[in-house]
Amino acid sequence: MLFRSAVGMAVANDMLARAASLELAQDAGGVLRARVINESGHKLPTGHIEGRRAWVQVRLRDADGRLLREYGGYDPVTAELDESGTVVYEMAVGLSDGAAAATGLAAGRTTHMALADTVVKDTRIPPRGFQNSAYAAAGAPVVGRAYADGQYWDDARFWIPASAARAEVTVYYQTVTRHYIEALRDGNQSDHWGQTLHGLWQDSGRAAPIAMAAGVLVLEGFTRGDFNGDGEVDPQDAARFAECLAGTTDAESCRAGDFDGDGDIDCSDAAALIAAWTAPQPAPTFDACRGAQAYAIPVLDPRWLAGLAMALLVLAWCGLWRQRSPH
Numbered sequence: 001m002l003f004r005s006a007v008g009m010a011v012a013n014d015m016l017a018r019a020a021s022l023e024l025a026q027d028a029g030g031v032l033r034a035r036v037i038n039e040s041g042h043k044l045p046t047g048h049i050e051g052r053r054a055w056v057q058v059r060l061r062d063a064d065g066r067l068l069r070e071y072g073g074y075d076p077v078t079a080e081l082d083e084s085g086t087v088v089y090e091m092a093v094g095l096s097d098g099a100a101a102a103t104g105l106a107a108g109r110t111t112h113m114a115l116a117d118t119v120v121k122d123t124r125i126p127p128r129g130f131q132n133s134a135y136a137a138a139g140a141p142v143v144g145r146a147y148a149d150g151q152y153w154d155d156a157r158f159w160i161p162a163s164a165a166r167a168e169v170t171v172y173y174q175t176v177t178r179h180y181i182e183a184l185r186d187g188n189q190s191d192h193w194g195q196t197l198h199g200l201w202q203d204s205g206r207a208a209p210i211a212m213a214a215g216v217l218v219l220e221g222f223t224r225g226d227f228n229g230d231g232e233v234d235p236q237d238a239a240r241f242a243e244c245l246a247g248t249t250d251a252e253s254c255r256a257g258d259f260d261g262d263g264d265i266d267c268s269d270a271a272a273l274i275a276a277w278t279a280p281q282p283a284p285t286f287d288a289c290r291g292a293q294a295y296a297i298p299v300l301d302p303r304w305l306a307g308l309a310m311a312l313l314v315l316a317w318c319g320l321w322r323q324r325s326p327h
């Protein structure tokens with residue numbers, strides 16, 4: 001029995017390893033691009049909803065091997081995944097407003113699959129031959145990520161610290177999440193099976209993630225803010241940056257303009273882009289940041305100056321009075 005189980009796991013792991021492949025590249029401006037390719041004949045990952053997920057884990061190290069930054073970190077003790085900064089490929093269902101009104105439950109994501117009537121998230125990577133309209137018509141639309149017709153891969157983009165020399169990337173698959181197992185346990189009020197399932201999950205490694213694909217990329221130097229990779233921070237980059245600042249383009253494609261690496265494009269990045277300007281043309285100004293930049297610089301309001309002068313006069317007068325008063 002143990003032998004058959006081990007063989008079954010080996011076969012499953014082998015299938016997982018053949019279901020995805022990974023291509024790594026360094027884009028301009030300090031951006032790592034991890035292309036996860038679906039090599040299977042169905043969405044990746046497939047199987048029962050709410051239970052399974054896959055994600056990209058990235059470790060960026062300096063020349064001495066020190067870990068500078070991690071995306072998609074997973075804690076095997078708590079079975080918690082840090083979803084910020086990475087892409088999680090999964091499907092989630094939920095209740096529409098109508099279903100919520102009919103059941104008295106909250107609208108939105110749920111683990112009560114029998115009550116769900118809507119897809120609130122489906123970021124899974126489509127297979128070859130994918131057509132948005134056909135999948136939507138079949139009740140399996142993409143939700144929360146964009147895949148063009150015919151696209152059977154995903155490009156996940158990650159911000160690279162300036163001193164990073166090497167990127168280690170792994171695509172992980174997990175059979176079931178802690179959240180889902182706990183929902184099953186807590187939702188079972190009639191017998192022991194919820195608790196028993198939870199115990200089995202605990203005793204078998206909490207559904208430890210399995211590596212589907214992995215790769216390493218040696219990183220090269222770059223100029224932050226240089227979206228088009230011509231070595232200059234110039235008007236073309238400024239135009240691209242302005243789109244990112246306005247939020248009219250997807251955030252992941254704006255990583256090259258994220259000077260402080262906090263995951264967004266804002267006026268502090270705009271100030272850094274102006275400081276990094278190398279083109280002969282005058283550095284740009286960004287209308288959206290005029291107020292913010294003025295706010296960032298201490299304003300010498302005439303009323304403040306008058307108040308300060310008054311305070312100094314009073315202090316000086318007090319000092320003088322003390323000196324002259326008899327002890």
Ligand SMILES: [Ca+2]
Nearest residue numbers: 226228230232
């Ligand atoms: Ca450029």
Ligand SMILES: [Ca+2]
Nearest residue numbers: 258260262264
């Ligand atoms: Ca930023």
